[in-house]
Amino acid sequence: TSDESDKHQAYFTGRKRLMQTVIQGRFKKPLGMDEVYVGSVFRERLKLVPPPSMMRVMQSLISRIAPGVILDLDSERPKVVTLYAGTAQTFSIDSPGEEPDIMAVDIPERTHRIGKLFKSPKHRKKHLSVPEKAANYRFDTEHVYTLHHYDDAMDYGKYHMKLPMYNYDLSKAIGAQPMTPVSYTHLRAH
DSSP: OOSSHHHHHHHHTTSOOOEEEEEEEOOSSOEETTSEEEEEEOSSOOSSOOOHHHHHHHHHHHHHHOTTOEEEOSSSSOEEEEEHHHHOSEEEEEOTTOOOOTTOSSOOOBOGGGTOOOSSHHHHHHHHTSHHHHTTOEEOSSSEEEEEEEESSEETTTTEEEETTEEEETHHHHTTSOOOEEEEESOOOO
């Protein structure tokens, strides 16, 4: 919940959105856009792992949205992460002092500074969610990056995932460990 209830209402009312995150800042060192991930990483094994047939369905659904997704639910440190530049709903690259207001209801898409004019956020997401393509672009240290993301499938407050034709109570799978959105760099373990 936002401290500015009118903006909160304007952002969520009438939309399927369950949560929003906006990350804005400058990078301390240059990184490839294939090196910055966002998602969930768990401290311990899951208590309940979907059967292989369900994993194939989940992988298929998720990879349509984000081809570079890492869906690793059956390991010591399970994770579901994807490339941030390819999953953010809007992505803005600005000179310092020209960055958008992170409290705005609509954060603009401005990616012309990375040398390729994407036709739309959908086009940018499709392109930059593929690790091999994202490797051709870099986050530099001069610009301010604003990555706006919302989720209409994951309810972090209720530990519930809503996929088309399937609702899943995640608390049965993850147990008492926290479910926290995270960002990672240099995550190469596919």
